Amino acid sequence: MGDIPLTTSAIHNTALDPMAALRPIWGDQIGYVFLPVIRRGTEKWTEGRAFEWPAEAEAVCQHVEQHMEARDNLYFTPGVFALPARKRGHLASRSRLWADLDEADPRLAEAALRPTVAWETSPGRYAGVWLLDSDVKSTADLIAEGGLNQRLSYRLGADKSGWDETQVLRVPGSWNAKRKKFPEPVPGRILWTNGPTPAPAELARILPAPAEPRVGRYARTNSTRTAARGALPNDLAELIAAPPADVEGRDRSEVLWSIECRLAERGFSPEEIVETVERSVWNKFAGRPEALLRDARKACESVARQGSEGSTADGFAAADWGAGGADETGQTAIFTSDDPVEKLLEQLVYSEDLDELPDPEPLIEGVLDLDSEAWMIGVSGHFKSFVALDMAMHVASGKLWRGRRPPTAGSSTSPPRG
Numbered sequence: 001m002g003d004i005p006l007t008t009s010a011i012h013n014t015a016l017d018p019m020a021a022l023r024p025i026w027g028d029q030i031g032y033v034f035l036p037v038i039r040r041g042t043e044k045w046t047e048g049r050a051f052e053w054p055a056e057a058e059a060v061c062q063h064v065e066q067h068m069e070a071r072d073n074l075y076f077t078p079g080v081f082a083l084p085a086r087k088r089g090h091l092a093s094r095s096r097l098w099a100d101l102d103e104a105d106p107r108l109a110e111a112a113l114r115p116t117v118a119w120e121t122s123p124g125r126y127a128g129v130w131l132l133d134s135d136v137k138s139t140a141d142l143i144a145e146g147g148l149n150q151r152l153s154y155r156l157g158a159d160k161s162g163w164d165e166t167q168v169l170r171v172p173g174s175w176n177a178k179r180k181k182f183p184e185p186v187p188g189r190i191l192w193t194n195g196p197t198p199a200p201a202e203l204a205r206i207l208p209a210p211a212e213p214r215v216g217r218y219a220r221t222n223s224t225r226t227a228a229r230g231a232l233p234n235d236l237a238e239l240i241a242a243p244p245a246d247v248e249g250r251d252r253s254e255v256l257w258s259i260e261c262r263l264a265e266r267g268f269s270p271e272e273i274v275e276t277v278e279r280s281v282w283n284k285f286a287g288r289p290e291a292l293l294r295d296a297r298k299a300c301e302s303v304a305r306q307g308s309e310g311s312t313a314d315g316f317a318a319a320d321w322g323a324g325g326a327d328e329t330g331q332t333a334i335f336t337s338d339d340p341v342e343k344l345l346e347q348l349v350y351s352e353d354l355d356e357l358p359d360p361e362p363l364i365e366g367v368l369d370l371d372s373e374a375w376m377i378g379v380s381g382h383f384k385s386f387v388a389l390d391m392a393m394h395v396a397s398g399k400l401w402r403g404r405r406p407p408t409a410g411s412s413t414s415p416p417r418g
Contacts (some may be wrong), residue, residue, distance in 0.1 A: 018064045021172035024128050031080040038073040040177040045305045050084035071175040071185040077128050091165040092138045097130040099153045100162035105368040116195040119172035121188050122257040127169045129149045151207040160269035161300035240280045256282040260299035270296035
């Protein structure tokens with residue numbers, strides 16, 4: 001690990017030098033790390049490529065230095081990933097915890113819960129990473145619902161949506177260039193990098209299970225936490241309470257995403273969003289509370305990335321936040337890498353994505369579904385093209401095909417195959 005640069009060439013003040021913190025945070029773990037950017041003067045999220053750690057430590061330094069000099073908003077993944085895509089299920093780290101502490105000053109935390117690495121992201125706002133003295137049994141023990149990372153965040157009063165495995169934090173010592181908060185970029189500040197390294201078993205002992213209701217057991221009325229947010233705007237409240245007749249002709253996914261983002265903008269945690277929308281007619285995840293919670297987390301992540309702190313939530317449409325729940329991590333990122341492996345990983349379909357697909361409609365009952373592509377494979381000269389054309393003609397005319405009637409007359413194409 002001696003070849004990992006400790007400081008960038010242009011920065012020598014340890015309180016401001018990102019590598020002084022990133023080096024111990026990632027340590028001797030092997031995998032991929034991510035350093036997304038929102039360029040100064042814009043609100044455009046750029047995911048960027050995966051960096052192989054520690055093999056590309058020098059490239060990480062150059063990337064950090066470039067955006068430090070430009071005073072951009074620079075983020076990083078405290079976790080190291082096994083594959084070059086920042087998606088759930090790819091996390092390799094089993095000895096790191098992290099928290100977006102918001103206004104919870106780590107200098108005031110009880111000794112057993114002080115972060116190993118702590119920094120101020122902007123005046124009065126903080127973040128921290130905990131290096132454990134040993135690995136836990138599985139990543140689920142860290143980042144699953146009720147895992148150590150969630151329990152730590154809740155205990156410290158940190159951001160309740162900032163503990164999942166794809167979380168990004170502001171790079172320690174980097175600039176905060178949010179135009180809506182600061183006329184000019186303000187520097188962050190590294191507080192320390194040599195805090196305690198607790199044992200997982202000790203943390204598990206002292207950290208209580210989350211006080212929040214678990215998914216699937218939400219109260220049937222808004223909680224005092226939700227009520228404390230204040231009354232919702234009339235249009236939003238009416239949308240959430242819309243009757244079933246209002247759903248006809250509208251995209252439930254788009255409306256749900258809009259509602260979730262507007263609630264997240266008003267400070268609702270993912271759990272509170274679930275409480276608020278679980279009985280709404282727009283909840284396309286009825287009966288699948290875990291899926292609804294995942295979608296709510298995506299909305300909170302999207303709102304956080306858009307740099308919307310201090311803005312009003314009223315009047316937002318789904319388009320303001322990108323395509324609702326577009327991928328597993330909720331990213332509306334712009335990928336700039338030409339690496340074919342990264343491109344392939346971005347196209348993978350995950351099992352939970354399949355849960356959201358509509359049930360297929362038969363085009364020819366038991367043979368062919370609507371909006372599908374079928375392949376007939378056989379030895380040349382066995383009438384494949386004839387059968388395909390025969391099916392197409394029957395579908396187009398609405399006539400029976402071998403005793404099976406299409407639901408309605410439609411169209412079918414049969415391109416020639418070699």
